[in-house]
Every structure is written in C-alpha cells, then in structure tokens.
Amino acid sequence: MPVTPLTSSPVARRTLLAASAATAAGLSALQPATGAPIPVESSKSIQPLGDPFTLGIASGDPDYKSVVLWTRLARDPLAADGMGGMPSRRYPVQWQIALDPQMRRVVRAGVVSAGPESAHAVHVEATGLLPGREYFYRFRCERHLSEIGRTVTTPLPGTYGGPLSMSFVSCSNYAGGYFTAYRRMAEEHPSLVLHLGDYIYEGAGGTAPRTHSPAKEIWTLADYRVRHAQYRTDVDLQAAHQIAPWVVVWDDHELENNYADEIPSPAGQAGFLERRAAAYRAYYEMMPLRRSSIPSGIDMQIYRRIQWGRLAAFHMLDTRQYRSDQACNDTASDCPAALDPARSITGPEQEKWLLDGLGGSSATWDVIGQQVYFAARDFTTGPAVSYSMDAWDGYAASRQRILDGIQERGVANPVVLTGDVHRHYANDLKTDFRNPDSATVGVELVTSSITSGGDGQDVPSNTQQLMTENPHLKLVNNQRGYVSTRIERDSLRADFKVLPYVSTPGAPVSTRASFVVEAGTPGLNAV
Structure with a gap:
C-alpha cells in the first residue's frame, strides 16, 4: 500500500499543525496495541513533572518494517548543567503508533526507560510495521502527552511504491535568523527530510532575541546539550521534525568549524578529542538515529544507507570524521597538494563502502547525501585557478575515484546532494571538469542554508564569473x-525554494528555479 499524502486528510492537517490545541482539548488515554491500559507510575513522595516534552518529537531512519521514534524529556531545556531540569532518576515513557492522526487505531505501543545517563533522551526502534505506510505516533510521561507526529515506512524491497516527496536542508544557525524555512518545508508535507549538516552552530554570537545559549563557544557535554536543546525549542524546527522522518548527517559545526578527523581548526588546541567525544554524544542523544550509531568514545558510525524500495537508495556520507587535513592551510588557492592521491575526504573504508553500494544497487536513483561542495568550483577568472580546500576540490583524487567508479559500475542515475555553502547551486557532474565537452555522468543539487549568512540576495555579485569559469553550474x-524534490521512476524534479528574509519571522516562500533529471539521461533540464 503506498504512503498516503498527509494533505489527503483535512483532519490530519489540523491534528499535526495544531496538535497542541488537540492535546489540550483532551486526547484519549494511551492504550497499548492489546487494548489494556498502560500503567502510569505514581507516588505521593515524587514531585509531579511539569511538561517534559518541551523539545518536541521526531522520527528517522525508516525502513520497510521499522522506524526510529525520538524525544527527550526536559522541563527546563536551557538548564546550565545540560540535564534539562530533570530530576536525577529514571522515568517510564510510553510510546504509541497508530494508523490515524486521532490515535484511535493503535497498532504498536510500548514503554521505555529514560534516565540521566543520556539526559533523558528516548530512542525507540519501533518494529513490526507494514511497508509503504503512513503512521502517526506520540509519547506519554506521567500525565503529559506529547504532540502527535507523522512518519512513514519505505516500500517493500523490490517494489517502487509511489512517487517520493523528499526535501533536503542544511546550515541552521539559531543566532543567524528565524527558522521560517523549516516551517515552510513542513507545510509542504514531504515524506522524507534529509539534513546534510550544520544542524547547530558551536560559536557564540547573535543579536537579541536570537542569541545563543550558552553565550559562548561550546566545549563541554553540558554545553552541547544546552545548545542542541535551544535549537529544539524552536517551534518551526519542531514542526519540521513532526511532519516526516528525517535522515541526518553532520558536517563541522556540530563540533567545530572546519575540523578534520582528529585535527581541530586551528590545529594544536588542547582538549579537542574530549570535545569531539562530547559533541558526538550530544548529537546522538538529540537525533532520531538507530542504536548502530551510538558513539564509542571519539568515534560514531553515521555513514549508512537508506533503501527506498527500487525507487531510490540514499547513500549518506560522513566527510568530516575520516578526512585528511585540509591542504595549503585551508585557504582557497591553486594547491598542488589537493591533487595528492593519498588524500581522502571519506577515508578508504567509507570510499569502498560507497563504491560497492553504488555497484550493487538495484535502485533507479542513487542519491549521495553528503556535506560539502562536490563539483569543481574555480573562483578565479582566467587561466589561473583557486579552489576551496574544505570541499571536494581539496581532495580532487578522492572525487575522481568516485566519478570513475560511477562510470565503471554503470551507475545510471547518480544524484549528489550537498549543503554547507549557504547558496543554492545546480551542477552537472563531468568526467573532467576542465573540459566542458566531457561526458555528464550525474548531477549535484546544493541547498542554501536555513539561516546561515543572513537574508542574502537573489544574485550574488560573482555569479557571472562563477558560471563563466565553471560552465557546469x-x-x-x-x-x-x-x-524540495519529487522522485519518480522516470524523473527527478528539484524545486529550489527561497525566502526573502530570515531576520524577522514569517517570511513567505517561493520557487526560485526548477530542474528535471530524466532517468537514464544524466544532466539538468531547466523547467
């Protein structure tokens, strides 16, 4: 059964966009799938909780029979110790999945324990679901009910299901502006959201009322927990999580700007590995990730594959944790070291995993979700060149191995999705970027930021120079x-959505440009 669009049900729309009103009006008591009441812990000796669902709810990493459900209990989200104002004890948290947004047709339910060791974060891998279905879910702790969220499962392996509405985002700096773009995306009711990094920013800064908490650059586990919690209190971000499952990967600002594996930027900072461990731990606690991503010290497994039946395979990369240090002091330049074949942005193990996955894929569309600019981007007019050393240009041999591997394996429809650069780009991917007449083997779609960079402008001053020097742009x-994308068996359409401002809330959204890629014919076609 295909996923039913949420817009097909006016009740569903009202329930999710005004769930707080529905809850206040009195939702029915939670019932497990068996119909027996779920017990609620009570004790006269324990102080009743205030609302513990201040950080919202989320789902993520769906497959054809399960999905991750997430929440984190926090009465006081910005408490300086990072514990969300929660007592140092465990709480039973009930969860429930239903076929309808009124939560009357419950199909799965259970109870998990949330404790202080994870700042009362909850990760439920809800199993036993049917493929290609829309579901609704919520949590309960003591007498408090969460909002109701919508999630979906992927199609049965070997089948296509219906068209997929997928949106992808990047770079949401709380201190940089209002998260209206998240709200506008939620209003489109996608069935999948990819976040390609820079979910939080680690620095201080901002101007009232959008200032960071703590009001400093963050370093400790408590700092990272508070910063994540601050972002999750944003109602527009909560709405975006509530509407669809997310598949997330980090970039650099979840830890520190432009770090490379175990090397901070600038190099030589004392305590960086401890900081990395704290940042990774807080990231896992706050994201709807499976237990396979639980951190181990300074390491965390985040590259993974999400299979959407035969329609699409999402190969999600990690271009931070395994990369060689940026060449030429991380300055945009003509840097011979960037061509060194020993340098890698993925590390050899992840590179092999990606190429093997592409070679063995039976999906129509192979979507590579990753963080930094993939295509060549020469910033200098004329015969001289300069490239960003933080992007794939700084790891040219690593990129060429991927492009060559795509050709050698006959990958018909590769699509690279990118964030990081705070601009929209649409690029053809060439076998040789220095030769505009070389074969086009795929496309790259680059999303602008949610807020980073401020209001911005439609046409950057260097647009013509960039497009002249890089005709694949x-x-x-x-x-x-x-x-926003619509993925079908014969085509993929990408609509680049823009807001005129983020310095004040409530901006409208419009489509700046649209492109279609025809299956079997690599390259962008303007609509």
Missing part, C-alpha cells in the same frame, strides 16, 4: 531556503 542563488 546551472544555478547560483544566495537566498535562504531549502530544496
């Missing part, structure tokens, strides 16, 4: 926004 735009 088909779009350059410097407004804030996101990208």
